[in-house]
Amino acid sequence: MTHAIELRDLHKYFGRNEVLKGIDMTVDPGQVVCVIGPSGSGKSTLLRCVNLLETPTRGQVFVEGVEVTHPDVDIDAVRRRIGMVFQQFNLFPHMTALQNVMIAQQRVLKRGKKEAEVVARDNLDKVGVGAKCDALPGQLSGGQQQRVAIARALAMNPSLMLFDEPTSALDPELVGDVLTVMRKLAEEGMTMLVVTHEMGFARQVADRVVFMDGGVIVEDGVPAQVIGDPQQERTRAFLHRVLHPEE
Amino acid sequence: MADQPKTAEPGRTGLSPRKKQQVSRGIQYVVLAAALVAVVLYADWASLAQNFAKIDVARAALPELFTIALRNTIIYTIGGFVFAFVVGLLLALMRLSQVRPYRWIAILYIEIFRGLPALLIFLLIVFLPLALPGFEVPFGTYGQGILGLGLVGAAYQAEIFRAGLQAVPKGQTEAARSLGMSATRAQVTVVIPQAIRMVIPPTTNQFVALLKDSSLVLFLGVSGEYVELAKFGNDLASQYANATPIMVAGVTYLIVTIPLGYLASRLEGRKGRKR
Numbered sequence: 001m002t003h004a005i006e007l008r009d010l011h012k013y014f015g016r017n018e019v020l021k022g023i024d025m026t027v028d029p030g031q032v033v034c035v036i037g038p039s040g041s042g043k044s045t046l047l048r049c050v051n052l053l054e055t056p057t058r059g060q061v062f063v064e065g066v067e068v069t070h071p072d073v074d075i076d077a078v079r080r081r082i083g084m085v086f087q088q089f090n091l092f093p094h095m096t097a098l099q100n101v102m103i104a105q106q107r108v109l110k111r112g113k114k115e116a117e118v119v120a121r122d123n124l125d126k127v128g129v130g131a132k133c134d135a136l137p138g139q140l141s142g143g144q145q146q147r148v149a150i151a152r153a154l155a156m157n158p159s160l161m162l163f164d165e166p167t168s169a170l171d172p173e174l175v176g177d178v179l180t181v182m183r184k185l186a187e188e189g190m191t192m193l194v195v196t197h198e199m200g201f202a203r204q205v206a207d208r209v210v211f212m213d214g215g216v217i218v219e220d221g222v223p224a225q226v227i228g229d230p231q232q233e234r235t236r237a238f239l240h241r242v243l244h245p246e247e
Numbered sequence: 248m249a250d251q252p253k254t255a256e257p258g259r260t261g262l263s264p265r266k267k268q269q270v271s272r273g274i275q276y277v278v279l280a281a282a283l284v285a286v287v288l289y290a291d292w293a294s295l296a297q298n299f300a301k302i303d304v305a306r307a308a309l310p311e312l313f314t315i316a317l318r319n320t321i322i323y324t325i326g327g328f329v330f331a332f333v334v335g336l337l338l339a340l341m342r343l344s345q346v347r348p349y350r351w352i353a354i355l356y357i358e359i360f361r362g363l364p365a366l367l368i369f370l371l372i373v374f375l376p377l378a379l380p381g382f383e384v385p386f387g388t389y390g391q392g393i394l395g396l397g398l399v400g401a402a403y404q405a406e407i408f409r410a411g412l413q414a415v416p417k418g419q420t421e422a423a424r425s426l427g428m429s430a431t432r433a434q435v436t437v438v439i440p441q442a443i444r445m446v447i448p449p450t451t452n453q454f455v456a457l458l459k460d461s462s463l464v465l466f467l468g469v470s471g472e473y474v475e476l477a478k479f480g481n482d483l484a485s486q487y488a489n490a491t492p493i494m495v496a497g498v499t500y501l502i503v504t505i506p507l508g509y510l511a512s513r514l515e516g517r518k519g520r521k522r
Contacts, residue, residue: 053421080427090422094440104426107436149422156426 002065004029004160004191005050010059012045019045021215023059027160032192034202034223037212038238043195046212047162050193051082064159080108083153083161087168089145091137097124097148098133101155109156116155123151127181143174147181160191167198199242203227211235297489304491308483315472316479317499322389323461323475327396328454334397335404340434342409353405360402369395369463388473392464400457407449411442451511455504476500 005027012020019042027033035043048054049061052068052075061069068078091100101120105111111119124130127147129140137145146166153161163182167175179201186192186205196202202209202223209226211219211234219226219235230236240247262270341353360368372395376382384390415438423433462477469478480496 051425053425076424076427076429079425082425084422084425086418086422088416088418090416090418092419092422092437092441094444103436104423104428107432108427152426 002029003027003062004031004064005193006060006062007046007049008060008062010046010049010061011057012042012049012054013057019215020049020056023217025210025217025220027191027193029159029191030189031207032186032190032194032205033208033210034206035193035195035210035212036197036199036202036238037218038241041212042215043212044164047164047193047195050162051079051084053084076108080156081159083150083156083158085146085149085153085161085163085166087165089137089142089149089169091145091149091152093137096134096136097129097140097151100137100148101152104152105155119155120151123154124148126154126184127151128177141174142170143177146170146178150178150181150185154185160193161185163192163194163196165195165197167196197242199227199239211238213238299490299494301487301489301491304483304487304489305495307487308479308492308495312476312479312495312499316474316476316496317503319464319473320458320461320475320500323392323396323464324454324458326389326393327400327457327461330393330397331400331404331453331457332450334401336408336439338401338405339408339412342405343412357402357405360399361406363399365395365399365460366463366466368399369466373467388464388467388469391467392461392469392473392475395463395467396457396460399460400453403453403456404450407446407453408442410449411446412438414445415441448511448515451507451514455507455511458504458507459500 003026005025007023007025010020010023011018021042023042023046025046035046037043045054049056050063050068052061056069059069060067063078063082066073066078068075091097092103095103098117098120101123102113102116105116105119106113121130121133124133127150129144129147129151132140132144132148135144137148140148150166166182167178170178175198179198182192182194182201183205194202194206204223206223208221209223210217211226211230211232213234219230219232225231226235227239230239338353338356341349342357344350344353372384372391375384384394386393419437419441420433423437424430428436461475464473464475465478465481469475474482476496476499480493483492484490
Protein backbone atom coordinates (compact mmCIF):
# COMPACT_ATOMS: atom_id res chain seq x y z
CA MET A 1 0.00 0.00 0.00
CA THR A 2 1.26 3.51 -0.80
CA HIS A 3 1.64 5.76 2.19
CA ALA A 4 -0.25 9.05 2.19
CA ILE A 5 2.85 10.71 3.56
CA GLU A 6 6.33 9.28 3.91
CA LEU A 7 9.31 11.14 5.29
CA ARG A 8 12.80 9.66 4.81
CA ASP A 9 15.77 10.90 6.80
CA LEU A 10 14.43 14.46 6.81
CA HIS A 11 16.86 17.18 7.92
CA LYS A 12 16.19 20.91 8.10
CA TYR A 13 18.61 23.64 9.05
CA PHE A 14 17.78 27.28 9.69
CA GLY A 15 21.21 28.79 9.22
CA ARG A 16 23.43 26.61 11.41
CA ASN A 17 20.59 25.56 13.64
CA GLU A 18 19.45 22.01 12.93
CA VAL A 19 15.71 21.94 13.56
CA LEU A 20 14.96 18.47 12.14
CA LYS A 21 17.61 15.84 12.77
CA GLY A 22 16.67 12.95 10.58
CA ILE A 23 12.94 12.21 10.67
CA ASP A 24 11.54 8.92 9.35
CA MET A 25 7.80 8.66 9.50
CA THR A 26 4.74 7.53 7.56
CA VAL A 27 1.05 8.37 7.56
CA ASP A 28 -1.30 5.88 5.91
CA PRO A 29 -4.45 6.85 3.99
CA GLY A 30 -7.34 7.55 6.34
CA GLN A 31 -5.11 7.82 9.37
CA VAL A 32 -5.17 10.68 11.83
CA VAL A 33 -1.71 11.35 13.25
CA CYS A 34 -1.17 13.92 15.97
CA VAL A 35 2.28 15.40 16.51
CA ILE A 36 2.90 16.66 20.02
CA GLY A 37 5.96 18.08 21.72
CA PRO A 38 7.43 21.16 23.40
CA SER A 39 7.74 24.40 21.45
CA GLY A 40 10.88 24.50 19.36
CA SER A 41 10.85 20.73 18.97
CA GLY A 42 10.48 21.04 15.19
CA LYS A 43 6.91 19.78 14.87
CA SER A 44 5.62 22.76 12.87
CA THR A 45 8.68 22.66 10.63
CA LEU A 46 8.04 18.97 10.00
CA LEU A 47 4.46 19.73 8.97
CA ARG A 48 5.55 22.60 6.71
CA CYS A 49 8.08 20.34 4.99
CA VAL A 50 5.26 18.08 3.78
CA ASN A 51 3.85 20.73 1.41
CA LEU A 52 7.23 22.38 0.98
CA LEU A 53 6.41 25.67 2.69
CA GLU A 54 9.85 24.85 4.09
CA THR A 55 12.38 23.22 1.81
CA PRO A 56 14.09 20.31 3.55
CA THR A 57 17.87 20.62 3.68
CA ARG A 58 18.29 16.89 3.20
CA GLY A 59 16.07 13.83 2.87
CA GLN A 60 12.94 13.00 0.95
CA VAL A 61 9.23 13.68 1.25
CA PHE A 62 6.72 11.45 -0.54
CA VAL A 63 3.05 12.33 -0.87
CA GLU A 64 0.90 9.46 -2.16
CA GLY A 65 4.00 7.82 -3.55
CA VAL A 66 5.25 10.88 -5.45
CA GLU A 67 8.55 12.34 -4.29
CA VAL A 68 7.71 16.02 -3.81
CA THR A 69 11.31 16.90 -2.96
CA HIS A 70 12.34 15.86 -6.47
CA PRO A 71 13.48 18.94 -8.42
CA ASP A 72 11.23 18.20 -11.42
CA VAL A 73 8.00 17.93 -9.48
CA ASP A 74 5.23 20.53 -10.03
CA ILE A 75 4.89 21.76 -6.49
CA ASP A 76 1.70 23.73 -7.20
CA ALA A 77 0.02 20.53 -8.40
CA VAL A 78 1.15 18.70 -5.25
CA ARG A 79 -0.09 21.45 -2.94
CA ARG A 80 -3.52 21.32 -4.62
CA ARG A 81 -4.02 17.88 -3.10
CA ILE A 82 -2.83 18.91 0.37
CA GLY A 83 -5.11 21.09 2.47
CA MET A 84 -3.37 23.28 5.03
CA VAL A 85 -4.80 24.99 8.09
CA PHE A 86 -2.68 27.56 9.94
CA GLN A 87 -2.49 28.67 13.55
CA GLN A 88 -3.24 32.29 12.51
CA PHE A 89 -6.03 31.26 10.04
CA ASN A 90 -4.51 33.40 7.24
CA LEU A 91 -7.85 34.14 5.63
CA PHE A 92 -7.67 36.77 2.90
CA PRO A 93 -8.97 39.86 4.73
CA HIS A 94 -10.11 41.70 1.60
CA MET A 95 -12.54 38.92 0.61
CA THR A 96 -15.75 37.68 2.19
CA ALA A 97 -15.90 34.20 3.70
CA LEU A 98 -17.56 32.93 0.52
CA GLN A 99 -14.93 34.53 -1.73
CA ASN A 100 -12.17 33.08 0.45
CA VAL A 101 -13.51 29.61 -0.24
CA MET A 102 -14.19 30.30 -3.94
CA ILE A 103 -11.04 32.04 -5.11
CA ALA A 104 -8.64 29.11 -5.35
CA GLN A 105 -11.33 26.88 -6.86
CA GLN A 106 -11.75 29.43 -9.66
CA ARG A 107 -8.12 30.43 -10.16
CA VAL A 108 -6.41 27.09 -9.53
CA LEU A 109 -8.98 24.40 -10.35
CA LYS A 110 -10.59 26.59 -13.05
CA ARG A 111 -14.06 25.84 -11.79
CA GLY A 112 -16.83 28.11 -13.05
CA LYS A 113 -18.24 30.74 -10.71
CA LYS A 114 -21.52 28.88 -10.14
CA GLU A 115 -19.88 25.57 -9.37
CA ALA A 116 -17.32 27.21 -7.09
CA GLU A 117 -20.10 28.95 -5.18
CA VAL A 118 -22.09 25.75 -4.71
CA VAL A 119 -19.00 23.92 -3.44
CA ALA A 120 -18.10 26.88 -1.18
CA ARG A 121 -21.58 27.07 0.37
CA ASP A 122 -21.63 23.30 0.94
CA ASN A 123 -18.33 23.40 2.76
CA LEU A 124 -19.18 26.49 4.79
CA ASP A 125 -22.43 24.75 5.84
CA LYS A 126 -20.49 21.66 6.73
CA VAL A 127 -18.21 23.52 9.15
CA GLY A 128 -21.18 25.41 10.61
CA VAL A 129 -20.56 28.93 9.29
CA GLY A 130 -22.98 28.82 6.36
CA ALA A 131 -24.77 31.88 7.76
CA LYS A 132 -21.60 33.95 7.58
CA CYS A 133 -20.97 33.72 3.83
CA ASP A 134 -20.97 37.46 3.24
CA ALA A 135 -18.98 38.45 6.32
CA LEU A 136 -15.41 39.66 6.03
CA PRO A 137 -12.86 37.77 8.14
CA GLY A 138 -12.48 40.79 10.42
CA GLN A 139 -16.15 40.49 11.37
CA LEU A 140 -15.85 36.85 12.46
CA SER A 141 -14.68 35.34 15.73
CA GLY A 142 -11.44 33.37 15.75
CA GLY A 143 -13.34 30.09 15.84
CA GLN A 144 -15.47 31.10 12.87
CA GLN A 145 -12.41 32.28 10.94
CA GLN A 146 -10.63 28.99 11.52
CA ARG A 147 -13.67 27.04 10.34
CA VAL A 148 -13.83 29.18 7.18
CA ALA A 149 -10.12 28.37 6.69
CA ILE A 150 -10.93 24.65 6.99
CA ALA A 151 -13.76 25.04 4.46
CA ARG A 152 -11.36 26.87 2.14
CA ALA A 153 -8.97 23.93 2.25
CA LEU A 154 -11.73 21.32 1.88
CA ALA A 155 -13.20 23.05 -1.18
CA MET A 156 -10.10 21.99 -3.11
CA ASN A 157 -10.98 18.30 -2.51
CA PRO A 158 -7.64 17.53 -0.90
CA SER A 159 -6.63 13.94 -0.33
CA LEU A 160 -4.97 14.86 2.94
CA MET A 161 -5.05 17.74 5.42
CA LEU A 162 -2.30 19.37 7.47
CA PHE A 163 -3.22 21.25 10.66
CA ASP A 164 -0.59 23.50 12.24
CA GLU A 165 -1.75 24.15 15.83
CA PRO A 166 -5.24 25.04 14.59
CA THR A 167 -6.63 25.94 18.02
CA SER A 168 -3.61 27.62 19.63
CA ALA A 169 -4.68 31.16 18.67
CA LEU A 170 -8.29 30.71 19.84
CA ASP A 171 -10.03 31.82 22.99
CA PRO A 172 -10.65 28.72 25.13
CA GLU A 173 -14.44 28.75 24.64
CA LEU A 174 -14.02 28.66 20.84
CA VAL A 175 -11.66 25.68 20.70
CA GLY A 176 -14.48 23.14 20.91
CA ASP A 177 -16.21 24.25 17.70
CA VAL A 178 -13.04 23.79 15.66
CA LEU A 179 -12.19 20.45 17.26
CA THR A 180 -15.72 19.21 16.54
CA VAL A 181 -15.26 19.99 12.85
CA MET A 182 -11.90 18.22 12.83
CA ARG A 183 -13.36 15.19 14.60
CA LYS A 184 -16.11 15.00 11.98
CA LEU A 185 -13.51 15.12 9.22
CA ALA A 186 -11.58 12.31 10.87
CA GLU A 187 -14.74 10.19 11.10
CA GLU A 188 -15.31 10.71 7.38
CA GLY A 189 -11.94 9.10 6.75
CA MET A 190 -9.84 12.13 5.90
CA THR A 191 -6.09 11.61 6.20
CA MET A 192 -4.90 14.16 8.74
CA LEU A 193 -1.54 15.22 10.14
CA VAL A 194 -2.18 17.48 13.12
CA VAL A 195 0.31 19.44 15.20
CA THR A 196 -1.54 20.18 18.42
CA HIS A 197 -1.43 20.77 22.15
CA GLU A 198 -4.95 19.38 22.61
CA MET A 199 -4.21 16.14 24.44
CA GLY A 200 -7.89 15.25 24.75
CA PHE A 201 -8.32 15.46 20.98
CA ALA A 202 -5.13 13.46 20.36
CA ARG A 203 -6.20 10.77 22.78
CA GLN A 204 -9.73 10.40 21.42
CA VAL A 205 -9.35 11.02 17.69
CA ALA A 206 -5.80 10.13 16.67
CA ASP A 207 -4.87 6.71 15.34
CA ARG A 208 -1.29 7.47 16.23
CA VAL A 209 0.51 10.03 18.34
CA VAL A 210 4.06 11.14 17.58
CA PHE A 211 6.06 12.83 20.34
CA MET A 212 8.89 15.05 19.10
CA ASP A 213 11.63 16.73 21.07
CA GLY A 214 14.83 18.43 19.94
CA GLY A 215 14.28 17.71 16.25
CA VAL A 216 13.84 13.94 16.56
CA ILE A 217 10.89 11.61 17.03
CA VAL A 218 11.10 10.30 20.57
CA GLU A 219 8.03 8.11 20.64
CA ASP A 220 5.49 6.99 18.05
CA GLY A 221 2.50 4.79 18.76
CA VAL A 222 -1.19 4.54 19.56
CA PRO A 223 -2.54 7.27 21.88
CA ALA A 224 -3.17 4.82 24.72
CA GLN A 225 0.52 4.06 24.73
CA VAL A 226 2.22 7.41 23.96
CA ILE A 227 -0.11 9.48 26.12
CA GLY A 228 -1.45 6.81 28.46
CA ASP A 229 1.71 4.85 29.13
CA PRO A 230 4.78 6.67 27.73
CA GLN A 231 7.96 4.61 27.63
CA GLN A 232 10.45 7.46 27.37
CA GLU A 233 11.39 9.78 30.22
CA ARG A 234 11.24 12.86 27.95
CA THR A 235 7.68 12.02 26.91
CA ARG A 236 6.64 11.50 30.52
CA ALA A 237 8.17 14.84 31.57
CA PHE A 238 6.46 16.69 28.73
CA LEU A 239 3.06 15.13 29.38
CA HIS A 240 3.38 15.88 33.06
CA ARG A 241 4.06 19.56 32.31
CA VAL A 242 1.12 19.75 29.89
CA LEU A 243 -1.39 17.86 32.01
CA HIS A 244 -0.37 19.34 35.37
CA PRO A 245 0.85 22.84 34.56
CA GLU A 246 0.54 24.16 38.12
CA GLU A 247 2.89 21.72 39.75
CA MET B 248 2.35 60.40 50.98
CA ALA B 249 5.26 62.74 50.42
CA ASP B 250 4.91 62.36 46.66
CA GLN B 251 1.32 63.56 46.51
CA PRO B 252 0.83 66.57 44.23
CA LYS B 253 0.57 69.75 46.21
CA THR B 254 -2.19 72.16 45.44
CA ALA B 255 -0.50 74.89 47.43
CA GLU B 256 2.83 75.21 49.10
CA PRO B 257 2.40 77.03 52.36
CA GLY B 258 5.42 79.05 53.37
CA ARG B 259 6.64 79.63 49.81
CA THR B 260 6.27 83.02 48.21
CA GLY B 261 6.69 81.97 44.54
CA LEU B 262 3.76 81.56 42.14
CA SER B 263 1.97 78.23 42.00
CA PRO B 264 2.47 76.26 38.72
CA ARG B 265 -1.07 77.07 37.72
CA LYS B 266 -0.60 80.77 38.30
CA LYS B 267 2.67 80.64 36.28
CA GLN B 268 0.85 79.05 33.39
CA GLN B 269 -1.78 81.78 33.44
CA VAL B 270 0.86 84.51 33.37
CA SER B 271 2.69 82.80 30.51
CA ARG B 272 -0.46 82.53 28.47
CA GLY B 273 -1.25 86.20 29.13
CA ILE B 274 2.15 87.22 27.79
CA GLN B 275 1.62 85.17 24.64
CA TYR B 276 -1.68 86.96 23.95
CA VAL B 277 -0.06 90.38 24.48
CA VAL B 278 2.74 89.57 21.99
CA LEU B 279 0.21 88.39 19.42
CA ALA B 280 -1.93 91.51 19.83
CA ALA B 281 1.11 93.77 19.48
CA ALA B 282 2.15 92.02 16.26
CA LEU B 283 -1.37 92.35 14.85
CA VAL B 284 -1.54 96.04 15.67
CA ALA B 285 1.86 96.60 14.01
CA VAL B 286 0.76 94.83 10.83
CA VAL B 287 -2.53 96.74 10.66
CA LEU B 288 -0.84 100.10 11.25
CA TYR B 289 2.22 99.75 9.06
CA ALA B 290 0.90 97.71 6.11
CA ASP B 291 -0.15 99.72 3.09
CA TRP B 292 -3.55 98.11 2.64
CA ALA B 293 -4.53 100.12 -0.39
CA SER B 294 -1.35 99.18 -2.22
CA LEU B 295 -1.60 95.56 -1.17
CA ALA B 296 -5.16 95.30 -2.41
CA GLN B 297 -4.18 97.05 -5.60
CA ASN B 298 -1.34 94.57 -6.30
CA PHE B 299 -2.57 91.27 -4.93
CA ALA B 300 -6.36 91.39 -4.96
CA LYS B 301 -7.53 93.62 -7.76
CA ILE B 302 -11.04 92.59 -8.62
CA ASP B 303 -11.13 93.52 -12.32
CA VAL B 304 -7.79 91.73 -12.94
CA ALA B 305 -9.14 88.67 -11.16
CA ARG B 306 -12.22 88.87 -13.32
CA ALA B 307 -10.07 88.92 -16.46
CA ALA B 308 -8.78 85.48 -15.47
CA LEU B 309 -12.24 84.01 -16.00
CA PRO B 310 -13.35 81.75 -17.53
CA GLU B 311 -9.95 80.54 -18.83
CA LEU B 312 -8.77 80.02 -15.23
CA PHE B 313 -11.03 76.99 -15.10
CA THR B 314 -11.62 76.03 -18.74
CA ILE B 315 -7.91 76.00 -19.67
CA ALA B 316 -5.60 76.41 -16.67
CA LEU B 317 -7.27 74.17 -14.08
CA ARG B 318 -8.27 71.67 -16.76
CA ASN B 319 -4.66 71.37 -17.91
CA THR B 320 -3.34 71.12 -14.36
CA ILE B 321 -5.70 68.19 -13.87
CA ILE B 322 -4.67 66.58 -17.18
CA TYR B 323 -0.96 66.84 -16.35
CA THR B 324 -1.53 65.58 -12.81
CA ILE B 325 -3.77 62.62 -13.63
CA GLY B 326 -1.60 61.63 -16.59
CA GLY B 327 1.54 61.83 -14.47
CA PHE B 328 -0.19 60.00 -11.62
CA VAL B 329 -1.29 57.07 -13.81
CA PHE B 330 2.24 56.84 -15.22
CA ALA B 331 3.74 56.98 -11.71
CA PHE B 332 1.24 54.42 -10.37
CA VAL B 333 1.96 51.80 -13.03
CA VAL B 334 5.73 52.33 -13.20
CA GLY B 335 5.90 52.68 -9.42
CA LEU B 336 4.19 49.32 -8.88
CA LEU B 337 6.53 47.72 -11.40
CA LEU B 338 9.57 49.26 -9.68
CA ALA B 339 8.37 48.12 -6.26
CA LEU B 340 7.94 44.54 -7.51
CA MET B 341 11.42 44.73 -9.08
CA ARG B 342 12.79 46.16 -5.83
CA LEU B 343 11.47 43.08 -3.98
CA SER B 344 12.36 40.60 -6.75
CA GLN B 345 14.45 37.50 -6.16
CA VAL B 346 16.45 38.42 -9.27
CA ARG B 347 19.29 40.62 -8.10
CA PRO B 348 19.80 42.77 -11.25
CA TYR B 349 16.12 43.78 -11.11
CA ARG B 350 16.64 44.96 -7.56
CA TRP B 351 19.71 46.95 -8.63
CA ILE B 352 17.88 48.63 -11.50
CA ALA B 353 14.96 49.57 -9.24
CA ILE B 354 17.23 50.93 -6.49
CA LEU B 355 19.24 52.94 -9.02
CA TYR B 356 16.10 54.44 -10.52
CA ILE B 357 14.50 55.25 -7.18
CA GLU B 358 17.64 56.83 -5.73
CA ILE B 359 18.29 58.97 -8.83
CA PHE B 360 14.79 60.27 -9.31
CA ARG B 361 14.19 60.93 -5.63
CA GLY B 362 17.57 62.58 -5.29
CA LEU B 363 17.25 65.02 -8.18
CA PRO B 364 15.13 68.18 -8.06
CA ALA B 365 12.00 67.67 -10.14
CA LEU B 366 12.79 70.94 -11.89
CA LEU B 367 16.02 69.43 -13.27
CA ILE B 368 14.06 66.57 -14.83
CA PHE B 369 11.76 69.03 -16.58
CA LEU B 370 14.74 71.02 -17.87
CA LEU B 371 16.28 67.83 -19.22
CA ILE B 372 13.05 66.80 -20.95
CA VAL B 373 13.24 70.00 -23.00
CA PHE B 374 16.62 68.78 -24.31
CA LEU B 375 15.48 65.24 -25.07
CA PRO B 376 15.00 65.83 -28.84
CA LEU B 377 18.56 67.20 -28.99
CA ALA B 378 20.00 64.23 -27.16
CA LEU B 379 18.02 61.69 -29.17
CA PRO B 380 17.71 63.01 -32.73
CA GLY B 381 14.38 62.12 -34.27
CA PHE B 382 12.85 61.29 -30.91
CA GLU B 383 9.70 63.07 -29.91
CA VAL B 384 7.67 62.62 -26.77
CA PRO B 385 4.23 61.43 -27.86
CA PHE B 386 1.24 63.74 -27.31
CA GLY B 387 3.46 66.85 -27.52
CA THR B 388 3.44 69.20 -24.56
CA TYR B 389 0.98 67.06 -22.63
CA GLY B 390 3.26 64.08 -23.15
CA GLN B 391 6.30 66.03 -21.93
CA GLY B 392 4.58 67.27 -18.81
CA ILE B 393 3.14 63.86 -18.01
CA LEU B 394 6.52 62.22 -18.61
CA GLY B 395 8.28 64.63 -16.27
CA LEU B 396 5.73 64.21 -13.48
CA GLY B 397 5.50 60.45 -14.05
CA LEU B 398 9.27 59.86 -13.95
CA VAL B 399 9.61 61.66 -10.63
CA GLY B 400 6.35 60.39 -9.15
CA ALA B 401 7.19 56.78 -10.00
CA ALA B 402 10.22 56.85 -7.70
CA TYR B 403 8.15 58.01 -4.72
CA GLN B 404 5.21 55.77 -5.58
CA ALA B 405 7.58 52.79 -5.78
CA GLU B 406 8.67 53.33 -2.18
CA ILE B 407 5.03 53.67 -1.09
CA PHE B 408 4.16 50.38 -2.82
CA ARG B 409 7.21 48.66 -1.38
CA ALA B 410 6.11 49.57 2.14
CA GLY B 411 2.59 48.31 1.33
CA LEU B 412 3.78 45.02 -0.16
CA GLN B 413 6.06 44.38 2.79
CA ALA B 414 3.24 45.11 5.21
CA VAL B 415 1.17 42.16 3.91
CA PRO B 416 1.85 39.30 6.35
CA LYS B 417 3.89 36.36 5.06
CA GLY B 418 1.07 34.01 6.08
CA GLN B 419 -1.06 35.43 3.27
CA THR B 420 1.38 34.24 0.63
CA GLU B 421 1.75 30.90 2.43
CA ALA B 422 -2.02 30.39 2.50
CA ALA B 423 -2.29 31.21 -1.21
CA ARG B 424 0.63 28.96 -2.13
CA SER B 425 -0.69 26.08 -0.05
CA LEU B 426 -3.95 26.31 -2.03
CA GLY B 427 -1.90 25.57 -5.14
CA MET B 428 -1.51 29.12 -6.48
CA SER B 429 1.73 29.92 -8.28
CA ALA B 430 3.96 32.65 -6.86
CA THR B 431 2.72 35.11 -9.49
CA ARG B 432 -0.93 34.15 -8.97
CA ALA B 433 -0.55 34.61 -5.21
CA GLN B 434 0.94 38.07 -5.70
CA VAL B 435 -1.77 39.19 -8.11
CA THR B 436 -4.75 37.67 -6.28
CA VAL B 437 -3.80 38.04 -2.65
CA VAL B 438 -0.82 40.31 -1.95
CA ILE B 439 -1.13 43.23 -4.40
CA PRO B 440 -4.86 43.93 -3.72
CA GLN B 441 -4.12 44.15 0.01
CA ALA B 442 -1.04 46.31 -0.58
CA ILE B 443 -3.00 48.73 -2.74
CA ARG B 444 -5.66 49.09 -0.04
CA MET B 445 -2.98 49.89 2.51
CA VAL B 446 -1.28 52.54 0.39
CA ILE B 447 -4.41 54.55 -0.50
CA PRO B 448 -3.76 57.32 2.09
CA PRO B 449 -0.05 57.91 1.26
CA THR B 450 -0.93 57.66 -2.43
CA THR B 451 -3.52 60.43 -2.01
CA ASN B 452 -0.82 62.60 -0.47
CA GLN B 453 1.45 61.70 -3.38
CA PHE B 454 -1.30 62.82 -5.77
CA VAL B 455 -1.41 66.21 -4.03
CA ALA B 456 2.39 66.47 -4.34
CA LEU B 457 2.14 65.76 -8.07
CA LEU B 458 -0.61 68.33 -8.44
CA LYS B 459 1.68 70.98 -6.96
CA ASP B 460 4.66 69.77 -9.00
CA SER B 461 2.59 70.12 -12.18
CA SER B 462 3.43 73.83 -11.88
CA LEU B 463 6.91 72.87 -13.15
CA VAL B 464 5.36 72.44 -16.60
CA LEU B 465 6.01 76.20 -16.65
CA PHE B 466 9.63 75.40 -17.49
CA LEU B 467 8.74 73.36 -20.58
CA GLY B 468 8.09 76.62 -22.38
CA VAL B 469 4.39 75.91 -22.92
CA SER B 470 1.95 78.46 -24.22
CA GLY B 471 -1.61 78.98 -25.39
CA GLU B 472 -4.00 76.16 -24.70
CA TYR B 473 -1.37 74.04 -22.87
CA VAL B 474 -0.81 76.36 -19.91
CA GLU B 475 -1.63 75.11 -16.42
CA LEU B 476 -2.46 77.16 -13.34
CA ALA B 477 0.98 78.51 -12.41
CA LYS B 478 1.98 79.47 -15.94
CA PHE B 479 -1.47 80.93 -16.55
CA GLY B 480 -1.26 83.07 -13.44
CA ASN B 481 2.30 84.14 -14.18
CA ASP B 482 1.53 85.15 -17.78
CA LEU B 483 -1.51 87.16 -16.77
CA ALA B 484 0.44 88.79 -13.95
CA SER B 485 3.10 89.93 -16.41
CA GLN B 486 0.46 91.19 -18.77
CA TYR B 487 -1.24 93.33 -16.12
CA ALA B 488 1.93 94.05 -14.11
CA ASN B 489 -0.09 92.87 -11.14
CA ALA B 490 0.21 89.89 -8.79
CA THR B 491 -3.54 89.23 -8.52
CA PRO B 492 -3.63 86.39 -11.13
CA ILE B 493 -0.95 84.49 -9.19
CA MET B 494 -3.07 84.82 -6.05
CA VAL B 495 -6.10 83.61 -8.00
CA ALA B 496 -4.13 80.60 -9.25
CA GLY B 497 -3.00 79.95 -5.69
CA VAL B 498 -6.57 79.93 -4.39
CA THR B 499 -7.54 77.54 -7.18
CA TYR B 500 -4.78 75.12 -6.10
CA LEU B 501 -6.03 75.29 -2.51
CA ILE B 502 -9.60 74.54 -3.60
CA VAL B 503 -8.31 71.19 -4.85
CA THR B 504 -5.44 70.38 -2.48
CA ILE B 505 -7.10 71.10 0.88
CA PRO B 506 -10.10 68.74 0.34
CA LEU B 507 -7.73 66.07 -0.95
CA GLY B 508 -5.59 66.48 2.16
CA TYR B 509 -8.66 66.02 4.35
CA LEU B 510 -9.67 62.99 2.31
CA ALA B 511 -6.23 61.44 2.86
CA SER B 512 -6.35 61.91 6.62
CA ARG B 513 -9.91 60.56 6.76
CA LEU B 514 -8.87 57.47 4.81
CA GLU B 515 -5.99 57.06 7.21
CA GLY B 516 -8.35 57.33 10.15
CA ARG B 517 -10.65 54.70 8.69
CA LYS B 518 -7.73 52.36 8.20
CA GLY B 519 -6.74 52.93 11.81
CA ARG B 520 -10.19 51.98 13.07
CA LYS B 521 -10.32 48.79 11.04
CA ARG B 522 -7.19 47.44 12.69
